[in-house]
Amino acid sequence: MIRFTLNGESYAFPGPENTPLLWVLRDSAGLTGTKYGCGTGMCGACTVHVDGEASRACISPIKAIEGRSVTTIEGLSPDASHPVQRAWREADVPQCGYCQTGQIMAAAAMLKRLPSPSDDDIDRQHTNICRCGAYSRIRKAIHHASELSRKGPTGD
Amino acid sequence: MTELNRREFVRLCAITSMGLVIGVPGVGRAESSTRELHPLIRIGSDGRVIIYAQNPEMGQGVKTALPMMIAEELDVDWASIEIEQAGWDPRLENQFSGGSLTVRLNYNTMRQAGASARAMLLNAAANQLNRPVAELDTESGYVVDRNGDTRISYAELAEAAAALPVPDAPELKDAGNFKLIGTSVADVDMEQITNGQQQFSLDLKLPDMLYAVVRRCPHGDGQPVSFDATDARAVPGVVDFHLLRNVDHGGRIILPNCPNFVSGVAVLATNTWAALEGARKLDVEWKMPDSRDDSDDLMRRFEEAFDAEAEIVRSDGEPDSTDAEHSIDVTYRLPFLAHVPMEPMNCTARVDSDRAEVWAPTQNPPMAAEAVAKVLGIPQDDVTIHVARSGGAFGRRYYADFITDTVLLSKQFGRPVKTVWPREDDVRHDYFRPASAQRVRAAVNDGTITHWHQKVASHPREVYLERDGSPAEIGNYEFPAGFVPNLLFNYAAVPARIPLGQWRGTEHSSNVFVVSSAIDELAHAAGIDPVAFWLNLVGDEQYVQVREDFRFDASRLKEVIAVAADKSGWGTPLPEGRGRGISASYNQGAWVAEVAEVTVQNNRLKVDKISCAIDCGLVINPQGAVNQVEGGIVEGLAAALYGKITVKDGIVQESNFHDYRFCRMRDAPLIDVHFIDRSDAPRGLGEGPLPPVAPAITNAIFAATGKRIRELPIRL
Numbered sequence: 092m093i094r095f096t097l098n099g100e101s102y103a104f105p106g107p108e109n110t111p112l113l114w115v116l117r118d119s120a121g122l123t124g125t126k127y128g129c130g131t132g133m134c135g136a137c138t139v140h141v142d143g144e145a146s147r148a149c150i151s152p153i154k155a156i157e158g159r160s161v162t163t164i165e166g167l168s169p170d171a172s173h174p175v176q177r178a179w180r181e182a183d184v185p186q187c188g189y190c191q192t193g194q195i196m197a198a199a200a201m202l203k204r205l206p207s208p209s210d211d212d213i214d215r216q217h218t219n220i221c222r223c224g225a226y227s228r229i230r231k232a233i234h235h236a237s238e239l240s241r242k243g244p245t246g247d
Numbered sequence: 248m249t250e251l252n253r254r255e256f257v258r259l260c261a262i263t264s265m266g267l268v269i270g271v272p273g274v275g276r277a278e279s280s281t282r283e284l285h286p287l288i289r290i291g292s293d294g295r296v297i298i299y300a301q302n303p304e305m306g307q308g309v310k311t312a313l314p315m316m317i318a319e320e321l322d323v324d325w326a327s328i329e330i331e332q333a334g335w336d337p338r339l340e341n342q343f344s345g346g347s348l349t350v351r352l353n354y355n356t357m358r359q360a361g362a363s364a365r366a367m368l369l370n371a372a373a374n375q376l377n378r379p380v381a382e383l384d385t386e387s388g389y390v391v392d393r394n395g396d397t398r399i400s401y402a403e404l405a406e407a408a409a410a411l412p413v414p415d416a417p418e419l420k421d422a423g424n425f426k427l428i429g430t431s432v433a434d435v436d437m438e439q440i441t442n443g444q445q446q447f448s449l450d451l452k453l454p455d456m457l458y459a460v461v462r463r464c465p466h467g468d469g470q471p472v473s474f475d476a477t478d479a480r481a482v483p484g485v486v487d488f489h490l491l492r493n494v495d496h497g498g499r500i501i502l503p504n505c506p507n508f509v510s511g512v513a514v515l516a517t518n519t520w521a522a523l524e525g526a527r528k529l530d531v532e533w534k535m536p537d538s539r540d541d542s543d544d545l546m547r548r549f550e551e552a553f554d555a556e557a558e559i560v561r562s563d564g565e566p567d568s569t570d571a572e573h574s575i576d577v578t579y580r581l582p583f584l585a586h587v588p589m590e591p592m593n594c595t596a597r598v599d600s601d602r603a604e605v606w607a608p609t610q611n612p613p614m615a616a617e618a619v620a621k622v623l624g625i626p627q628d629d630v631t632i633h634v635a636r637s638g639g640a641f642g643r644r645y646y647a648d649f650i651t652d653t654v655l656l657s658k659q660f661g662r663p664v665k666t667v668w669p670r671e672d673d674v675r676h677d678y679f680r681p682a683s684a685q686r687v688r689a690a691v692n693d694g695t696i697t698h699w700h701q702k703v704a705s706h707p708r709e710v711y712l713e714r715d716g717s718p719a720e721i722g723n724y725e726f727p728a729g730f731v732p733n734l735l736f737n738y739a740a741v742p743a744r745i746p747l748g749q750w751r752g753t754e755h756s757s758n759v760f761v762v763s764s765a766i767d768e769l770a771h772a773a774g775i776d777p778v779a780f781w782l783n784l785v786g787d788e789q790y791v792q793v794r795e796d797f798r799f800d801a802s803r804l805k806e807v808i809a810v811a812a813d814k815s816g817w818g819t820p821l822p823e824g825r826g827r828g829i830s831a832s833y834n835q836g837a838w839v840a841e842v843a844e845v846t847v848q849n850n851r852l853k854v855d856k857i858s859c860a861i862d863c864g865l866v867i868n869p870q871g872a873v874n875q876v877e878g879g880i881v882e883g884l885a886a887a888l889y890g891k892i893t894v895k896d897g898i899v900q901e902s903n904f905h906d907y908r909f910c911r912m913r914d915a916p917l918i919d920v921h922f923i924d925r926s927d928a929p930r931g932l933g934e935g936p937l938p939p940v941a942p943a944i945t946n947a948i949f950a951a952t953g954k955r956i957r958e959l960p961i962r963l
Contacts, residue, residue, distance in 0.1 A: 106520075107482075107483050110520050111520065112518035114518060117450075117519065118452075118518040119518070121452070122607050122837060123443075123446070123447075125443075126449075126590070127390070128590075129670045129903055129904050130669060130670055131904075131905070131906040133905055134589065135591060148684075164442065164443030165442070165443045165444075171442035175869065179441045180437050180438070180441055183431075183434060183870050183874070184431045185306075185440045185441075186306035186308070187305055187306025187588070187589065187590070187636070187638050187639070187640075188306070188434070188445055188636070189442065189589045189639060190638075194440075195441065200296075213912060215913065216915040217912045218911055218912065219902060219912075220909050220910075221881075222589040223306045223882075224641050224877060224880070224881025224885075224910065225874065225877065225881075226881060226915035227915065228874070230912065230915075243675075
């Protein structure tokens with residue numbers, strides 16, 4: 092039994108220890124906002140936060156998560172009001188939308204580390220693939236989320 | 248696909264839905280509290296208005312744009328309505344997403360749907376009030392008296408309206424009176440996409456469902472002979488195995504309009520990971536087919552075919568010039584390309600004794616229904632197809648191979664089954680954009696192209712052979728046909744068994760690279776500025792009769808070239824190592840021109856900016872439309888920089904994003920999109936922006952470095 096904290100609550104997974112966190116989240120915990128894209132950590136569609144850091148769940152065996160704290164898109168904010176989520180909506184970022192939860196989780200983790208990223212920072216540090224090619228809007232939304240975070244939750 | 252091919256495309260799609268019995272429950276959730284005024288419109292006595300998006304959403308924005316057209320005519324407040332994805336419904340026409348046709352084909356039918364329902368509500372109010380309908384009008388969900396003293400909500404009228412006859416030809420608004428069409432609206436699923444609640448097909452879980460992963464034959468035409476499941480059976484959660492042989496169902500590429508799955512051994516498990524691990528640990532003996540294509544060898548055979556007898560697709564004048572002022576004789580090479588949508592192929596099915604219920608991320612619900620009925624041997628009216636929002640598609644989900652295997656597995660095990668494709672299978676077992684070699688011999692005299700001889704060699708997409716009298720890979724109407732007095736198009740078909748399919752931009756993704764590159768080469772050979780050369784080639788006549796039945800509006804091509812050039816700063820000086828290139832095309836009814844600005848430093852390429860001007864007629868949802876253009880440009884960039892599928896011994900060598908790369912943020916250029924303001928009916932938008940990207944970039948590389956790139960992907 093592997094125990095860890097999932098979106099603020101304790102969670103126990105009884106299955107094999109090599110099961111990637113991605114499939115524990117999706118098939119056992121029923122949290123399907125974390126997506127399967129490549130299974131090899133290259134695309135970022137499965138990005139979650141592990142102890143506050145962005146992590147690719149498809150290559151994280153659940154054994155390595157034991158005792159740690161995992162946040163998924165479902166737990167990023169109680170009412171989808173995180174500045175990154177708000178910025179994503181205001182910029183109308185998604186095309187198909189499939190990778191966007193991973194994009195949002197990656198951007199949220201980056202902004203915590205780097206509250207006002209430059210374009211160059213975004214180029215180097217935001218590495219998730221958007222197969223639809225919504226990069227212009229993702230970049231714009233990251234900058235906008237940075238502004239919203241500085242203004243605080245009420246936007247003033 | 249060009250405008251001329253649209254009829255054939257529609258015909259092919261229509262064939263797939265022939266012979267259906269009307270009345271199959273296809274439209275999603277039938278709400279008991281609501282009444283159907285049209286297969287796509289339900290209104291409830293509680294005030295709910297549900298509009299169904301007829302065609303599949305795959306990121307191109309039609310789940311937003313189609314209901315906008317209905318809401319415009321129905322006269323309801325956009326913010327107050329609910330929007331659902333329609334399931335397969337044989338009462339509906341054109342229920343597929345492909346060929347940049349969704350908005351074009353449905354612009355009138357969606358508005359008519361809304362206008363019919365509005366007319367029924369007006370008639371119901373007239374009956375209730377005992378007043379002539381001419382004295383009544385509508386206002387955002389209410390029927391109102393023109394004098395302003397009566398106001399009845401659609402909710403109160405829905406039941407009576409639903410019982411009235413549907414008017415044949417309801418009056419439609421003039422474009423000048425649109426309130427919603429032409430305004431920017433966010434994607435209707437925005438909330439769920441950003442909070443993680445959006446349900447894609449892969450997210451579906453049915454009670455008692457098994458998860459399946461198929462260990463597929465590396466060669467698409469091969470078959471499993473036997474397998475040893477000792478190690479696979481030891482994986483916790485693995486339940487059972489099943490040999491899946493496509494030979495019983497027509498093979499993989501023998502039935503091009505109903506393509507079939509790749510054979511293999513299915514592993515059934517209680518969760519996805521167990522199925523993936525089980526499939527990995529299977530030991531399978533394969534029988535490989537005799538035909539073993541090799542993509543490098545195929546490219547050589549394409550070039551050899553230039554000298555063999557080739558089909559004449561179009562012939563005007565005397566194409567081969569003997570004493571031209573300036574001439575080129577060059578060969579371009581284009582690779583196979585995969586689709587690789589971010590959501591890998593998957594499907595969920597529940598097959599009972601004589602019924603099939605399918606949840607699929609399909610672009611083509613009617614063809615999915617046909618394919619399911621065929622492999623199960625049941626009538627189509629016993630098939631239900633629920634259409635999920637697709638995590639990208641780009642042409643891949645037009646086919647039904649990822650659906651047919653799933654229904655067979657569900658039938659075999661008598662339980663719901665979800666089949667999940669590992670990314671590696673998604674890359675290997677695709678229906679690829681055809682590779683081709685193309686040779687252009689052309690000449691310029693007095694600053695004008697006088698001769699153009701283009702030979703295309705590829706292996707053909709069988710389904711579209713002989714379309715409109717042309718092979719699928721080059722049409723007899725393609726630019727610059729009609730603009731050059733002496734012109735010859737040849738096509739040489741080279742047989743091969745690599746599965747081919749529709750890829751965003753279809754044949755234009757190849758041909759626009761060749762044509763826009765050759766025009767640029769000719770401009771430079773003649774010492775003429777490429778934009779001036781293009782404008783001169785397009786000429787001053789508004790219309791050019793390209794073919795007896797195809798009159799081309801050249802003025803609209805000229806305008807997009809001029810706008811793209813102007814917005815890009817064409818002609819202003821750039822520092823050493825930087826350059827601009829132009830390309831233009833007419834594709835799926837839209838005119839597109841793009842200017843790329845690139846930097847080449849230390850033999851490294853950076854695409855800095857793409858300026859795009861596009862004329863696609865009326866734009867329904869401007870901010871959604873810009874998203875489509877940006878997406879098409881990034882996809883074109885990815886193909887130009889990275890896209891190449893390699894086949895050795897009949898087996899695709901690439902398998903995932905490390906060797907079939909796509910653009911990331913650092914690759915993405917600044918994209919500047921300009922729509923030409925039009926009010927004529929919408930034209931194709933989804934594909935047009937892609938094909939001009941690669942030649943704009945390679946022409947810019949030439950401007951920056953003097954190096955001519957004639958093969959994709961770009962290698963400096």
